[in-house]
Amino acid sequence: MTTALHERPTKTIPPPAEPPRRKLRGTVLALTxxxxLGMLVSFVLPLVYLLRMSLKTGDSSGMIEDTVSFHSYAQFLTDGYYWKMAWDTLLLGLVVTFFAILVSYPxxxxxxxxxxxxxxxxxALAIAPLLTSSVVRTYGWIVLLGNQGVVNKTLQATGLTDHPxxxxxxxxxxxxxxxxxxxxxxxxxxxxGFGRFSTDLEHAAASLGANRWKVFWRVVWPLSMPGVLTGALLVFVLTISSFITPRLVGGGRVFLLATEIYDQATATLNxxxxxxxxxxxxxxxxxxxxxxQRALRRIESQ
Structure with missing residues (x-):
């Protein structure tokens, strides 16, 4: 004999109602x-004005002719002096970035x-220098690196050099x-960038017979690459656009793109x-x- 099994009906909870698409779009639009508008006023419009200015022509007298010309770009690209300046700027960014990684990584x-x-x-102590003006820190390095500064005095006292x-x-x-x-x-x-880092991975690699150098190059370094790339990008961009330090420490004898922009705008009036x-x-x-971006995508895809 068969019996019919009657199950007790269960009460289903309806899913929460989704907000109307129009209301959601309105909220997103109101937030963005x-x-x-702030980016348009503070970044896009000045950039458009700068582009329009670069297509005009000027001279050392400060006169600006309202034309559309690529004369300024041609002047830069056809002069070896400015090519050398661009190379010096690029080299400065690369060298400073390399040594910043070398010193900061440990x-x-x-x-x-x-x-x-x-x-x-x-x-907090490691990042405390950011609370000090770059002008103050630059003048501090002028004092430290001067002929009578701490660095030269120390080198002479230790006998490594007999003159500043x-x-x-x-x-x-x-x-x-x-x-x-x-x-x-x-x-x-x-x-x-060290957010992906875990000491458990180091212990696992060591338990498999890897020495400290292999653990570093096979585990620690690859996991830290996103942070290294981000730091390299940040330092490189800030370095090649820096003006105060090259101007003050260089004493007007180090010519970079940033210092040339200042000289052309204020001294030459071009x-x-x-x-x-x-x-x-x-x-x-x-x-x-x-x-x-390409390097970061390649690392994340591995």
Whole structure:
């Protein structure tokens, strides 16, 4: 004999009603419009004005002819002096970025690994230079690297040299000071990039027979690459656009794109040419960002 089984009906809870599409779109639009307007006023419009200025013609007398011409770009691209200046700017960015990574990486790795109760204080000390004006820090490096500064006095006292080394009013002082000035930015980027890092992976690699160098190159370094790339991009862009430190430490003898833009706009009064150099520097920024995006995608796909 068969019996019919009657199950007790269960009460189903209807899913929450989705907000109307029009209302959702209106909310998104209301949230994004203020930011878009701010970007339009503070970034897009000045950029358009700068582009229009770069297409005008000017001379050393300060006269600007309201025309549409690529004369300023042709002047830059056909003069070897400006090509050398662009190369010096690019080289400065690459060298400062390399040494900033070299010096900042051990510090960031220590701050991530340490279990000290003063970890927060140590991180704050590492990025504390950002609270000081770059002008003050630059003048501090002028004092330290001068002929009677701490660096030269120490070198002479230890017998490494018998006369003061020329560390200011040249590229050497600019390189040294910019590496220190950019270190906090690199440390912050590395600390953010170490979010994927786990000591358990190191222990697993060591248990499989890998020594410390293999653990570093096979585990730690690949996991930290996103932070390294982000820090490299940030430091490189800030370095090639820096003006205060090359101007002060270089003593007016280090010529870069940023210093040339200032000289053309204030001393020579050739605003169209200064605007053209600015756009060339901006194009260099875009090229570096494209390389960064491709490198980051390749790392994330592995």
């Amino acid at each position: 419009v203020p930011g878009l 510090i960031a790795l220590f701050l991530v690994r340490t279990e000290s109760r003063f970890k927060g204080v140590l991180i 080394l020329a560390l200011v009013n040249n590229k050497v002082g600019v390189y040294i000071s910019l590496v220190e000035i950019m270190m906090p930015y690199m440390i912050l980027a590395l600390l953010a 605003w169209p040419f200064a605007a053209a150099i600015s756009f060339i520097l901006l194009a260099l920024f875009g090229f570096v960002i494209v390389i960064y």
